[in-house]
Amino acid sequence: MRRVLKIATAGAAATLVLAACGEAPPADNESSAGSGDNAESSEDGEAAGGDTSAAADFKACMVSDSGGFDDQSFNQSGKEGLDAAAEALGVEPVEVESQADTDYATNVSNLVSQGCSITIGVGFLLEDAIQAAAEENTDTNFALIDSAFSDADFAPVELDNAKPILFNTAEASYLAGYLAAGMTESGTVATFGGLQIPSVSVFMDGFADGVDKFNEDNGTDVELLGWDKEAQEGAFSGDFENQSQGQTLTEQFISQGADIIMPVAGPVGLGAAAAASESDGVRIVWVDSDGYLTASEYSDIMLTSVMKEIGAAVEQTITETVEGGFTNEPYVGTLENDGVGLAEYHDYAGEVEGKMVTGPDGEEVSLAEAVTMLEEMIVSGDITVESPNSPQQ
Numbered sequence: 001m002r003r004v005l006k007i008a009t010a011g012a013a014a015t016l017v018l019a020a021c022g023e024a025p026p027a028d029n030e031s032s033a034g035s036g037d038n039a040e041s042s043e044d045g046e047a048a049g050g051d052t053s054a055a056a057d058f059k060a061c062m063v064s065d066s067g068g069f070d071d072q073s074f075n076q077s078g079k080e081g082l083d084a085a086a087e088a089l090g091v092e093p094v095e096v097e098s099q100a101d102t103d104y105a106t107n108v109s110n111l112v113s114q115g116c117s118i119t120i121g122v123g124f125l126l127e128d129a130i131q132a133a134a135e136e137n138t139d140t141n142f143a144l145i146d147s148a149f150s151d152a153d154f155a156p157v158e159l160d161n162a163k164p165i166l167f168n169t170a171e172a173s174y175l176a177g178y179l180a181a182g183m184t185e186s187g188t189v190a191t192f193g194g195l196q197i198p199s200v201s202v203f204m205d206g207f208a209d210g211v212d213k214f215n216e217d218n219g220t221d222v223e224l225l226g227w228d229k230e231a232q233e234g235a236f237s238g239d240f241e242n243q244s245q246g247q248t249l250t251e252q253f254i255s256q257g258a259d260i261i262m263p264v265a266g267p268v269g270l271g272a273a274a275a276a277s278e279s280d281g282v283r284i285v286w287v288d289s290d291g292y293l294t295a296s297e298y299s300d301i302m303l304t305s306v307m308k309e310i311g312a313a314v315e316q317t318i319t320e321t322v323e324g325g326f327t328n329e330p331y332v333g334t335l336e337n338d339g340v341g342l343a344e345y346h347d348y349a350g351e352v353e354g355k356m357v358t359g360p361d362g363e364e365v366s367l368a369e370a371v372t373m374l375e376e377m378i379v380s381g382d383i384t385v386e387s388p389n390s391p392q393q
Contacts, residue, residue: 058091060318061116063107065123066098067240067266072295074266074288074310078122078145081314088315089322091117104129112137118321120165120314121145124199134162141326143317145310146199148330148391160328163317166391167199167308167333169287170206171378172340173262174385175371176285176306177210179342180260181222182357182367183303185281190225190258192235192249192272194265198389200236203264203287203306205229205387213374218358225253232388237268246271254279260303262287273298283348290343305343309333332391336379342371 062082064075079095086093094116096107104121108129111119117140121130124147131149134142141161148164149157180189191207193200204227211224226249227234237245246268253261254275261276262285263269269286276282277298286295286305295302313331320326333339345352345368352368359370360377377383 055090055322056092058089058117058322059094059115060085060091060321061094061111061114061119062096062314063104063111063119063121063126063129064095064097065121065125065240066100066103067123068097068099069095071240071267072289072291073269073286074145074308075122076294077289077308077310078120078314081311082120082318084311085315085318089319091318091322101125105132108133112140116140118143118318118326120317122310123147124197125195130162131157131159134159137161141321143314145314158328161326163326163328164330164391165310165313165317166330167310167340168202168385168390169199169306169308169333169340170202170209170385170387170390171335172306172342173203173206173287174210174213174378175342175374176262176304177207177212177224178214178374179210179304179352179367179371180207180262180285181211181214181220182218182355182370183283183348183352184222184260186257186259187221188223188225188257189260189262190235190250190253190256191262191264192226192237192246192253193263194237194240194268196232196234196236200264201232202387202389203262204234205389206306206385207262207285209385209387210374213360214357217360217362217370223257225256225258229387237265240266240268243268243271243274247275250275254282259283260285262306270295270298273301276301286343292343292346300347302346303348304345307341307343309339309341313339330391335375342375 067075069075069079082093098107104126112133120143122145127147130142130144143163145165151157191204208224208227208229211222215222250261250272259282263272264287273284276284283301283303285303288308291305292299292302353366355367356364357367357370359365360373
């Protein structure tokens, strides 16, 4: 299967060049129609100007990966976007939860047979299923979170009726790596992933570079465990479900001195948080959603979260389709368009604001100020965060 080959050569798949980036979801959650056009959808009446009857007949569908919609991470964020669109527009939401990789094609096919107006796959692992369905059903629309489309040789493929929804999380995790390096007491931090796929490794790349940047600015030697960016090798739990494996990996990192750990592994991250909660002084950097809120049982150890605004992007995509503006133009979330970012520091705000460091301008500033300066430098283009796993813009 194509997906198996892609996972084995994730770095090659990640370098697909996207011709353009979608605009950011509206900051106030009021979605607007896109400027694109899909003639087939308009002819079928699936997205007829956004009137009440069109919305009432519109079925917005979503398939999770095997992490499930209660993963307190990216599947859950996707469903929140679906639910928000249903409430705002009056469309009918349909969601199907996958239990294993073998469910993907069947679940997508079943939704198509139910007459879904748009079917959205959550996660890189659904690429084959969504792409095959889009190629076979050109009279309906599809979207895929965390992956573009490609052929068996990894060459980019554009499908008129399928939209990639992508996030350059390396930018936000760069800030998290800098923050972690500034906050560690042991001088050692760590990260690990679920599977080595581009949408996971991109977090780890940014985190590694952020640690390096802090060391460069401050003359420190904070060590990163779990990922070697140059070699593209590191620690992975093997899936997004086995929380005990996340707990084991985290315990190993803690035994090596790590006191801040970023799991990029969906529900497996809950195992990491469980291990961290049992060790004094160990904190977690969550991903995808604000872990302080979504994994609130561990809020006291959540330093921050690297957030992807998946829900807003999903809601916007559904709204555009209902209103006749579906486009296959990829959406790419960045720091500049607020598609990615750091969550609040919550219980650690006082510590982050009180910690004095040498900032990127060479002056002594608070760690919070240094992170803000870095964000501004990335947005302005003064700093470019590079990753072989980032969606190319």
